[in-house]
Amino acid sequence: MSTSPFPRNMPDMAHAPLSEFELIARFFADRDRGPGISLGVGDDCTLISPRPGQQLAVSVDTMVCGTHFFPDQPPAAVGHKALAAALSDLAAMGAEPLGALLALTLPQVDEAWLQAFSDGMGALADRLKVPLIGGDTTRGPLAISVTVLGQVPSGSALRRAGAEPNALVVVSGTLGGAFVGLQAEQERREAGGEPPAVDDPLRHRFFRPEPRIALGKALRGRTRTAIDLSDGLLADLGHICAASGCGAILQAEAVPRDPLLADWPPGKALAAALSGGDDYELLFAWPARQRDELRPLAAALQLPLTVIGEFTAGGGVQVLDAAGSPVLPTERGFDHFRVD
């Protein structure tokens, strides 16, 4: 309700019923303190003091309504996943989170939606001790852009480069579960069903992926090479191979599949595990002679770590079935994926 003498045809949240300041204070404040955070929300910038000898790792991840999530997806799941996807990039570098900034674009101020979104993001932030240290609130089509900052001892960050022939290809957790949830959501929407609860078991991996921060930190000094699985196993392994100048051979039977895929036809289940994205597990290189050290590491982290193949001197990414025959004709993964 501006009484300005001139029209302001480009409104932003400052002119909404709940102002930007009120909105931030109500839904996103009081989570901005943590080690290394010298100045939190409320000034022109956040101030961070990394520990001496640390490099800063930074990444940004955007989720757009209609592209990355459905309009009626539970807002708590949207909030969780926006932060989780960004934190997963820190995990992939072996970085310890310092904080996150939230750039939130909203079509209108829907307080119930905001509360649930904030609760979903806040629960993950609290559990992983990630302060929410700043952001921006604007009016427009619903989108969430999360910038994460982390620290890693200088020189010890995990990279996409550095994988060497004969090193093992190892993946954490199980794969394909997020794709099960995505497909369930697509089928529900085609059938016109009611939105599911945030804790719907079939959508657990799709709604609430877990960034593997502890694993990333544990891998420092033990390997140089890791990536998080957002595009899908084959695509992301392809990124590692391209950056490392090597290839890889995978054993299809070894790829750990999400229990939700148990009833799927084998070919579709394999496709979901190899090419379904959004699982946010870590894929990493591991020295073959230290294979025995994987089991105690998995036990300590309470997270399966599965050897699914090995890196090769060249030849792109190949997937072999139990008989040793190639399952995939090309190295390009998703685009050219075929199941017999």
Add this chain to the structure above:
Amino acid sequence: MSTSPFPRNMPDMAHAPLSEFELIARFFADRDRGPGISLGVGDDCTLISPRPGQQLAVSVDTMVCGTHFFPDQPPAAVGHKALAAALSDLAAMGAEPLGALLALTLPQVDEAWLQAFSDGMGALADRLKVPLIGGDTTRGPLAISVTVLGQVPSGSALRRAGAEPNALVVVSGTLGGAFVGLQAEQERREAGGEPPAVDDPLRHRFFRPEPRIALGKALRGRTRTAIDLSDGLLADLGHICAASGCGAILQAEAVPRDPLLADWPPGKALAAALSGGDDYELLFAWPARQRDELRPLAAALQLPLTVIGEFTAGGGVQVLDAAGSPVLPTERGFDHFRVD
């Protein structure tokens, strides 16, 4: 053209005619090197090594099509302003830019638009030596979210807090010019005119604001308190007063007005200078006993620095006319602004 065995109803840029990787390589790569940047574009995170003894300043700023810029605004101007607005927050803290991350959401891949956008952002980045060190490209309604990182010697960042009674209120440059451009754009669009060129003189301040990085750095150690003018002089001065627990009295006649306001009715010109946003000049506190040092500083920076009032022990923000009568009845600025 996916040949995936299952539909992927949530496409992202990886499935566009020009892939996300190609898009970044073509329009945004090769600008990711600079002092302190250990690892640029192409991995899961960027790695930054701030100099010892520095704090890191971080801020994010989002511009949404239809909210912050018009759909037919020259893309070079959009690119410039998205980066400039974010860098202005570093200037307001006295921070030296280390780099920027670009989260770009595009409805489609329009190569001509992208090239001009990239040129506009890149020209400013090159001139101010700001590496473009990462980002994210997604499909959705046009929006740009820029995260900037800077460094500032520990303890010397400029804050909104810290202004003391009797300190001078000083502003850089001239004010109201961005509002002239906004109004020109609104009138053009109502009249159905052709889009202007990026270098249209009437829209210079609106299209291409200049982040006052050099001024911010020069203010370190000389004052504790500064803010950049994005919401408008009265609103942003209000932020300083609120954070500092003080008030301010401004002399209306002293407020430096953009030359483009010369022909405007006096009341409207004052309103534009006091409440028009988007000028991105700096407003700062300055010790009254060092008033004489402003002139040489302005000369060194080749930037006007104008004393427009002083901070007070209380009473909010007041604006006085030449006769000493209050021009504004309340402290709330924009919302309650009236011109006789």
